[in-house]
Amino acid sequence: MQHSNKYIIIYSTIMVVLVAVSLTFIAMGLKSKQEDNIRIEKMQNILASVHVDATVTNAIELYQKYITHTLTINNKGEELQGVDAFSVELAVELKKPAEQQQLPVFIATLEDGLNYTIVPVRGKGLWGPIWGYIALKDDYNTIYGAVYDHKGETPGLGAEINTDLFEKQFVNKQLFKSDGNFVSVGVIKGGVSDSDLHNVDAISGGTITSKGLEAMLKDCLINYQEYFKNKGKI
Amino acid sequence: MSNNMKKEREALFSAKNIKLLKNPVNLDNPITVQVLGICSALAVTVQLKPAIVMALSVTIVTAFSNLIISLLRDTIPSRIRIIVQLVVVATLVIIVDQVLKAYVYDVSKKLSVFVGLIITNCILMGRLEAFAMGNKPWPSFLDGIGNGLGYGAILIAVGFIRELFGSGKLYGYDVIPKAAFEAGYVNNGMMILPPMALIIIGVIIWLQRSKNRELIDKS
Numbered sequence: 001m002q003h004s005n006k007y008i009i010i011y012s013t014i015m016v017v018l019v020a021v022s023l024t025f026i027a028m029g030l031k032s033k034q035e036d037n038i039r040i041e042k043m044q045n046i047l048a049s050v051h052v053d054a055t056v057t058n059a060i061e062l063y064q065k066y067i068t069h070t071l072t073i074n075n076k077g078e079e080l081q082g083v084d085a086f087s088v089e090l091a092v093e094l095k096k097p098a099e100q101q102q103l104p105v106f107i108a109t110l111e112d113g114l115n116y117t118i119v120p121v122r123g124k125g126l127w128g129p130i131w132g133y134i135a136l137k138d139d140y141n142t143i144y145g146a147v148y149d150h151k152g153e154t155p156g157l158g159a160e161i162n163t164d165l166f167e168k169q170f171v172n173k174q175l176f177k178s179d180g181n182f183v184s185v186g187v188i189k190g191g192v193s194d195s196d197l198h199n200v201d202a203i204s205g206g207t208i209t210s211k212g213l214e215a216m217l218k219d220c221l222i223n224y225q226e227y228f229k230n231k232g233k234i
Numbered sequence: 235m236s237n238n239m240k241k242e243r244e245a246l247f248s249a250k251n252i253k254l255l256k257n258p259v260n261l262d263n264p265i266t267v268q269v270l271g272i273c274s275a276l277a278v279t280v281q282l283k284p285a286i287v288m289a290l291s292v293t294i295v296t297a298f299s300n301l302i303i304s305l306l307r308d309t310i311p312s313r314i315r316i317i318v319q320l321v322v323v324a325t326l327v328i329i330v331d332q333v334l335k336a337y338v339y340d341v342s343k344k345l346s347v348f349v350g351l352i353i354t355n356c357i358l359m360g361r362l363e364a365f366a367m368g369n370k371p372w373p374s375f376l377d378g379i380g381n382g383l384g385y386g387a388i389l390i391a392v393g394f395i396r397e398l399f400g401s402g403k404l405y406g407y408d409v410i411p412k413a414a415f416e417a418g419y420v421n422n423g424m425m426i427l428p429p430m431a432l433i434i435i436g437v438i439i440w441l442q443r444s445k446n447r448e449l450i451d452k453s
Contacts, residue, residue: 007311008311008313011310011311011314012318015321019321019325022325026328027332030332033337034332034335034336034339037339038339151346152346156427
């Protein structure tokens with residue numbers, strides 16, 4: 001049956017309005033639940049960097065127990081007032097000029113009574129963003145734990161950055177040389193000796209992701225170097 | 235299949251309707267026989283859990299889009315029918331995506347763009363054009379479920395094989411005993427990569443055709 005133009009226009013208008021209204025209601029209804037999921041995942045990641053294994057159900061409780069203090073700093077290491085560290089979006093901050101960036105810092109106090117400083121990092125992998133959290137011991141130099149995640153790196157190759165095997169390599173590596181120069185942690189090919197404090201072994205077949213991870217650590221952690229130096233007397 | 239018009243009322247699960255459900259699972263399978271919707275079958279079958287969630291999502295979307303289009307079929311202007319179909323499918327897919335994000339966040343992350351890509355899944359448009367536009371709501375709904383299940387069955391079979399041999403797990407649980415690894419067994423990394431999904435689907439197609447000779451192309 002052939003319909004008139006008027007019919008077609010009215011038909012499509014009604015259809016689009018109905019669809020738009022119903023989708024809006026559904027999206028509004030589910031929004032708070034979706035945001036909770038994202039917050040819980042962030043808490044799980046932060047806790048994982050200090051080797052606390054949190055599930056979806058106990059993440060909030062464990063986060064409140066172990067993360068005793070949060071603050072936001074600028075790249076000179078000065079604390080910024082009135083900014084909630086947890087809600088700072090690193091992806092947005094990294095696009096700003098270095099001196100305007102707001103950098104979140106999370107302080108965890110674990111069962112051993114020591115304080116660990118956790119900072120977020122974010123960069124580019126082969127296919128999309130990669131990110132993670134680095135926890136430092138109270139010398140503000142030695143890495144206590146690192147956790148990474150990625151949007152869509154190749155399974156079995158680049159995606160190996162979020163396996164224990166890769167993440168464990170970062171434990172006890174140091175960000176500063178003994179003369180106080182910031183060097184970050186390099187991700188290099190061909191194996192690394194245990195005594196090498198500033199490099200880890202890259203992933204075979206995941207060269208671009210490994211390089212991206214190295215750049216991410218350097219670019220993000222360099223903004224924190226003043227803070228680390230002041231705090232750790234490096 | 236399209237001349238399925240019925241003169242008199244028939245039982246909800248008449249032989250004809252049961253056939254609508256069963257055929258796509260085997261003899262008229264959307265993936266192995268119609269060769270539709272292959273791309274997502276390659277991408278989401280590394281593990282069983284995403285494969286199952288994807289199968290369910292596609293089943294829900296095909297069933298309800300078939301139902302809605304069939305209900306509207308006499309009012310849809312033929313000149314914009316593809317647009318109307320797309321709007322219905324897109325709406326359902328967005329709803330599914332939002333619900334997954336709210337209730338099974340970890341799975342929704344694994345499925346990532348593939349839920350959104352259900353919109354362009356050829357199975358959906360194929361069934362809407364070939365079936366729902368010319369059939370009553372109930373048979374259309376069953377046809378949608380049947381095709382969703384047919385798609386899902388292959389996805390789950392591929393996911394099962396890939397997770398078992400690629401990671402030594404099923405649904406995230408370790409199934410291959412530690413002793414086997416200690417004795418020198420290793421997971422097959424090839425299973426995790428997309429080409430293996432294509433090879434497994436190829437093997438399934440081969441097995442199915444050697445059992446059902448009538449499926450083999452005459453040419």
